Amino acid sequence: LFAAYARGRVAAVPSIGPEPFGLVGIESLAHGLPAVAFDVGGIADWLADGKTGALVPRKDIPAMARALEAYLTDYDLAERHGAAGRADVLGRFLPDRHLNRLVEVFEEVRSNSTV
DSSP states (O other): OHHHHHHOSOEEEOOOSOOSSOHHHHHHHHTTOOEEEESOTTGGGTOOBTTTEEEEOTTOHHHHHHHHHHHHHOHHHHHHHHHHHHHHHHHHOSHHHHHHHHHHHHHHHHHHOOO
């Protein structure tokens, strides 16, 4: 996969179902590629429309095509959004950050527990 990401300019995430998270999109952002995805499920939790990629209405294939074309024809846009996506992933989704947040949640639950 690393070689594929290295050759790419943008990642398409065409899921139309209630995608719980969309790991391929996070992976593409981590590799500095913007993502174009339908606005389904949890994708909007990690894809910042107009900042780290494009979030398009579910099943709006022409909108998906336009967004992909924008990244394929505008190298600077793809670079800017890819860099912003990478920074976002590094700030929010690295294992240490995730584990630290889980510990915080568990501590909050324990401190609020009456058991």
